[in-house]
Amino acid sequence: MGQLIPLDSFGVTEHDVLAALGRVKVRNVDYADLYFESCVSESVSMEESLVKRATKSISQGVGVRATAGEKTGFAYSDDLTRQDLELAADTARYIANSPAGTQPIPVPVRSRPARDLYPVSQDQAEVATEDRVTLLNRIDAEARRYDPRIKNVMAAFNTEYKIVMVATSDGILIGDVQPLSRLQVTCIAEEGGNRQIGSFGGGGRIGFQFYRQGDRYLEYAKEAARIAILNLSAVDAPAGVMPVVLGGGWPGILLHEAIGHGLEADFNRKKTSAFSNLLGKRVASDVCTIVDDGTLPGRRGSLNMDDEGTPTTRTMLIEKGILRGYITDKLNARLMGIPLTGNGRRESYQSIVLHRMTNTFMLAGESNPEDIIKSVTKGLYAVSFGGGQVDITNGKFVFSASEAYLIEGGKITKPVKGATLIGSGPEILTTVSMVGYDLKLDEGVGTCGKEGQSVPVGVGLPTIRIDEITVGGTQSQR
Amino acid sequence: MSDMEPTPRTSVKKQGQSLSDLAHDVLAMAKTHGATEADVVVADGENLSVQIRLGSVDRLSKAREKRLGLRVFVGKRSATSSTSDFSPESLRRLVSETCTLAKAVVEDPVSGLPAADQMATEQPDLDLYDETRLDTDRQIDLAKRAEAAALATDERITNSEGADFDSSWGRVVLGSSHGFIGDYRSSSYSLAVSPVAVDPVSGSMQRDAWYDVRRKFHQMDAPEAIGIEAARRTVRRLGARKVVTKRVPVIFDQESAGSLLGNLCSAASGYSLYKGASFLAGQLGKRLAPEWFTVYDDGRMIGGLGSRPFDGEGLPTRKNTVVDKGVLTSYLLDTYSGKKLGLPSTGNASRSVGESPSVGPTNFYLSPGTRSAEEIIRSVKDGLYVTELIGFGINMVTGDYSRGAGGFWIENGELTYPVEEITIAGNLKQMFQDIELVGNDLIFRGRIASPTVKIAEMMVAGN
Numbered sequence: 033m034g035q036l037i038p039l040d041s042f043g044v045t046e047h048d049v050l051a052a053l054g055r056v057k058v059r060n061v062d063y064a065d066l067y068f069e070s071c072v073s074e075s076v077s078m079e080e081s082l083v084k085r086a087t088k089s090i091s092q093g094v095g096v097r098a099t100a101g102e103k104t105g106f107a108y109s110d111d112l113t114r115q116d117l118e119l120a121a122d123t124a125r126y127i128a129n130s131p132a133g134t135q136p137i138p139v140p141v142r143s144r145p146a147r148d149l150y151p152v153s154q155d156q157a158e159v160a161t162e163d164r165v166t167l168l169n170r171i172d173a174e175a176r177r178y179d180p181r182i183k184n185v186m187a188a189f190n191t192e193y194k195i196v197m198v199a200t201s202d203g204i205l206i207g208d209v210q211p212l213s214r215l216q217v218t219c220i221a222e223e224g225g226n227r228q229i230g231s232f233g234g235g236g237r238i239g240f241q242f243y244r245q246g247d248r249y250l251e252y253a254k255e256a257a258r259i260a261i262l263n264l265s266a267v268d269a270p271a272g273v274m275p276v277v278l279g280g281g282w283p284g285i286l287l288h289e290a291i292g293h294g295l296e297a298d299f300n301r302k303k304t305s306a307f308s309n310l311l312g313k314r315v316a317s318d319v320c321t322i323v324d325d326g327t328l329p330g331r332r333g334s335l336n337m338d339d340e341g342t343p344t345t346r347t348m349l350i351e352k353g354i355l356r357g358y359i360t361d362k363l364n365a366r367l368m369g370i371p372l373t374g375n376g377r378r379e380s381y382q383s384i385v386l387h388r389m390t391n392t393f394m395l396a397g398e399s400n401p402e403d404i405i406k407s408v409t410k411g412l413y414a415v416s417f418g419g420g421q422v423d424i425t426n427g428k429f430v431f432s433a434s435e436a437y438l439i440e441g442g443k444i445t446k447p448v449k450g451a452t453l454i455g456s457g458p459e460i461l462t463t464v465s466m467v468g469y470d471l472k473l474d475e476g477v478g479t480c481g482k483e484g485q486s487v488p489v490g491v492g493l494p495t496i497r498i499d500e501i502t503v504g505g506t507q508s509q510r
Numbered sequence: 511m512s513d514m515e516p517t518p519r520t521s522v523k524k525q526g527q528s529l530s531d532l533a534h535d536v537l538a539m540a541k542t543h544g545a546t547e548a549d550v551v552v553a554d555g556e557n558l559s560v561q562i563r564l565g566s567v568d569r570l571s572k573a574r575e576k577r578l579g580l581r582v583f584v585g586k587r588s589a590t591s592s593t594s595d596f597s598p599e600s601l602r603r604l605v606s607e608t609c610t611l612a613k614a615v616v617e618d619p620v621s622g623l624p625a626a627d628q629m630a631t632e633q634p635d636l637d638l639y640d641e642t643r644l645d646t647d648r649q650i651d652l653a654k655r656a657e658a659a660a661l662a663t664d665e666r667i668t669n670s671e672g673a674d675f676d677s678s679w680g681r682v683v684l685g686s687s688h689g690f691i692g693d694y695r696s697s698s699y700s701l702a703v704s705p706v707a708v709d710p711v712s713g714s715m716q717r718d719a720w721y722d723v724r725r726k727f728h729q730m731d732a733p734e735a736i737g738i739e740a741a742r743r744t745v746r747r748l749g750a751r752k753v754v755t756k757r758v759p760v761i762f763d764q765e766s767a768g769s770l771l772g773n774l775c776s777a778a779s780g781y782s783l784y785k786g787a788s789f790l791a792g793q794l795g796k797r798l799a800p801e802w803f804t805v806y807d808d809g810r811m812i813g814g815l816g817s818r819p820f821d822g823e824g825l826p827t828r829k830n831t832v833v834d835k836g837v838l839t840s841y842l843l844d845t846y847s848g849k850k851l852g853l854p855s856t857g858n859a860s861r862s863v864g865e866s867p868s869v870g871p872t873n874f875y876l877s878p879g880t881r882s883a884e885e886i887i888r889s890v891k892d893g894l895y896v897t898e899l900i901g902f903g904i905n906m907v908t909g910d911y912s913r914g915a916g917g918f919w920i921e922n923g924e925l926t927y928p929v930e931e932i933t934i935a936g937n938l939k940q941m942f943q944d945i946e947l948v949g950n951d952l953i954f955r956g957r958i959a960s961p962t963v964k965i966a967e968m969m970v971a972g973n
Contacts, residue, residue: 084618086589086611089864106571110594123572161614184786220786229907271971272755304671304706419902425717428931430901430914450910452903452933504912504933504971
C-alpha cells in the first residue's frame with residue numbers, strides 16, 4: 033500500500049479542506065477538487081570535468097478546480113492559509129454562475145493508494161551531494177576513457193521528491209509520495225574539425241541504488257560516448273519514401289506521437305483529432321496491439337494514482353489493429369460516457385488537469401528481429417531518437433533519429449545522421465508488417481509537453497518494420 | 511523557458527515588507543552563512559487566462575504567484591536555490607542549505623558575480639507596463655469576439671480548438687551583494703484563436719492559428735482581425751498534399767523565418783559555444799551570410815516583448831549587432847560564458863528564478879530588406895513557401911537541419927496548392943550562406959522576429 037499522508041504536512045486541517053470544497057462545490061458545479069503539493073527538487077551537473085552546478089528548488093501550493101458541464105474554473109495559490117483557499121475556491125466556481133452555497137460535501141474518507149509501485153523511502157531518494165559529485169566524476173572519466181576523441185562530457189543528475197494530496201467533492205481524500213530521478217550524459221566527440229554529439233541516460237521512480245546496480249551509470253557514459261564517436265563517421269541521410277525498421281525501446285516515441293496524443297479523449301470529444309469517430313475501426317495492421325499502462329513498478333511514467341486520485345490502469349488503445357479506447361480524466365470520461373482510465377495529470381499545483389499518457393507501448397509480436405532487418409533491401413534502421421511532435425488535427429507527426437543506419441541488401445551498413453521521419457498518425461501503423469518478439473521499454477528519460485505542461489512519461493516498442501514512411505534527409509535517392 | 515520575464519507573480523507584501531527589503535535580508539543572511547558573494551531574484555505577479563470554445567467558456571484560470579531565487583558563492587564554489595515559501599524560517603533554512611550545497615561542489619575558477627563597476631547604474635523606463643486590468647467578463651468577451659469572427663469567415667470552418675485571452679502583470683527585483691538593487695514591472699496581453707476547418711469533399715481536417723501579443727492592451731489588434739486571419743490561415747490548408755522529393759528554392763514566411771532566426775540565436779549562445787556544442791564555434795569575425803543579412807539583439811527597444819532595463823545579473827542591456835552585413839560580429843554572452851570565451855558580457859544574462867544565469871535573446875531580429883513577400887514569391891519558378899515547421903530535427907553541434915514542414919507549392923511565381931507531410935533538410939551554415947532575399951515585412955510578435963526569407967535551395971522530401 034502507498035503511504036498515508038497527514039493533512040497537517042501541508043499546514044491545513046480537514047475542516048479547512050471541507051470548507052473550501054463546500055465553497056467551490058455550488059449548485060451548478062459537477063465536480064470540484066483541491067490538489068495540495070509539496071515538491072523538493074535537486075540537480076547537480078558537470079561539464080569540462082568539473083562538477084560546478086548545484087541547484088535546489090522548493091515549491092508548495094494548492095490548486096483549486098471546479099468543473100461545470102464542459103467548463104473548468106481553476107485557481108492556485110502558493111500560500112495555504114484558509115483565506116487563500118477561500119479566494120481560490122471563489123475564483124474556481126466563477127464559471128458556474130451560481131451563488132456561493134452551503135451544499136453538504138460528503139466528508140472525505142482519508143485513504144492511501146491500494147498499491148505502491150515505487151516504495152522508495154525518503155532517505156533512499158535523497159542523495160548526498162558528495163555521492164552525486166562522485167558519480168558524475170566517474171562518468172566523466174569513463175566517457176573519456178572510451179575514446180580520446182571525446183572532448184567534452186556533460187552530465188546532470190536530477191531528483192525530485194513530490195508529496196501530493198487530493199481532496200474531491202466526490203468524497204476522496206488521498207495522498208501519494210512520488211519520487212523521480214534521472215541521470216543524463218551527453219558527449220561531444222571531435223576529429224579533424226568534425227564535431228558530433230551523443231546522449232544517453234535513464235531513470236525512473238527509483239532510489240539512488242538503481243544507478244549503481246551493475247554500474248549502470250557507467251554504461252550510460254559509454255553509450256553516450258559510443259553514439260558521439262559513431263556519428264563521426266555518419267553519412268548524410270537519404271530523402272524520400274522507404275521501409276524503416278525501428279529498434280526496440282525509445283523508438284516507441286513513434287506510438288506516443290503518431291497515435292497516443294490523438295487518442296487523448298478531449299481532442300476526440302471536441303472532434304478535432306484525426307482519430308475522431310474511429311473507435312472500433314482499423315487504424316493499424318493486425319500485428320499491432322498498443323496499451324497505455326501506468327501500473328508498471330518503478331517506471332518514469334507510472335503512478336499509484338493520477339492527479340485526481342484515480343488509480344492508474346492499463347488501457348487497451350489498439351487491439352490487433354482495431355482502435356479500442358481513449359485515455360481519460362474525470363471531466364472527459366463524464367462528458368463522453370466512457371470509462372475513467374486514471375490519466376488525469378498535471379505538471380504541478382499551478383497547472384490544470386489534462387489527460388496525459390503514462391507508459392505507452394506496443395506488445396511483443398512473433399518475428400525474429402534479425403529477420404526483420406534481413407527483409408529490407410534498401411531502407412533505414414533507426415535505434416534512437418531525439419524529440420518528436422504531432423499536429424493532432426491533421427495527424428501529421430515527425431520525429432528525428434539520433435542513431436540510425438542504412439540497411440542495404442538486408443544488412444545494416446553505414447551510420448546516418450540528420451534523418452527525420454514524417455508520417456500520418458492514422459495511416460502509419462497500417463503499414464507495420466512485422467513486429468519482433470523483443471519488446472523493450474525505454475530507459476526512463478521521456479518528458480511529454482502539452483499546453484505548456486511537462487510530465488514524465490515512458491514508451492516502449494519491439495523491433496518493427498514500417499513498409500513506407502518519408503525520410504527527410506538531404507541525399508536524393510534518384 | 512529560461513528567463514526572468516514575468517512568470518506571473520504579484521506584490522504579496524508580507525508584514526508590510528517590500529520585495530527589495532526581502533532581497534536585502536536574504537543577501538545579509540547569505541553573508542552570515544559564509545557566502546562571499548550572492549545575488550537574489552524575487553519575482554511576483556498575477557495572471558488571468560480564459561479559454562473560449564464554440565462560444566462558451568471552456569476554461570478560466572487565475573493565479574497569484576511569487577518566487578525567490580538565490581545564488582551564492584563561497585569563494586569560487588557556487589550553488590543556486592529557489593522557493594515559493596517566504597516565511598522567515600523557511601528562507602533561513604534555504605539560505606543555509608544553499609551555502610552547504612555550494613561547499614559540496616568543486617571550485618570553478620571562472621565563477622563569480624560581474625565586476626561591481628559594470629552593474630547597471632540607470633534603469634530607463636522602457637514602457638513595459640500597462641496598468642489596465644481586464645476583468646474576467648471583458649476577457650471572455652474579447653476571446654468570444656475573436657472566435658466568432660473566425661467561425662463566421664468561411665462555412666468550412668465548423669469547429670474550433672478555441673480562443674485564449676491571457677493577461678499577466680509582474681514585477682522582478684534583482685539584488686546583489688555588490689549593493690546593486692534593480693526593479694521593473696512588466697505586463698503582457700495575448701489573444702490566440704485556433705479554428706478547425708473540414709474539407710467538404712474528403713472530410714479531412716486542418717487546424718491553424720493566429721495571435722497577437724503586446725505589452726500594452728491598447729496596442730493589440732482587434733479581436734475580429736485576429737479571428738479572420740486565423741480563419742484565412744486555416745482554410746487555405748485544406749486539400750494539402752505531399753510533393754515529390756526534390757531540391758528547390760525555399761521561402762520561409764515571417765513565422766517560420768523567425769524560427770530559423772531562433773536557431774541562429776541558440777547557436778550564438780555563449781553556453782553552447784564554450785562547450786563546443788554550436789556550429790558557430792570559432793566563427794566570430796567570419797562571414798556567415800550574404801551582405802544583406804544583418805541581425806540585431808536590442809534589449810532597450812521601447813515596449814519590446816524582450817526588453818528589460820538590466821539583464822539577469824544586473825548588467826545594463828543594450829543593442830548588439832550580432833551579424834553585420836553577413837559577418838558574425840557578436841555572440842550572446844553573460845559574465846560566465848563570456849569569461850570562458852575570453853570576451854566581455856553582452857548584457858544577455860537570462861535568469862529563471864531558481865537557476866544560475868544562462869544566455870537569452872532580448873529583441874532578436876533580422877533587419878528588413880526592400881522586397882515585399884509577393885515579390886519574393888514571384889522570384890521562384892518551382893519551389894516551396896513554408897508556413898509551418900514541426901519537430902526538433904536540428905543538430906546544433908553540426909548545423910544539420912531536417913524538419914517537418916507545411917506550406918504551399920510555388921509554380922511560376924504563384925502559390926498554387928497547399929502541401930504537408932514533407933520535410934525540408936539542409937545544414938544551417940549552408941542555409942544562411944544561401945539566403946538570397948530578405949523581405950520588408952518585419953513585425954514583432956515575440957522576442958525573436960524576422961521578415962520573409964528566401965533560401966536558394968534545400969532538399970524537400972515527400973513522395
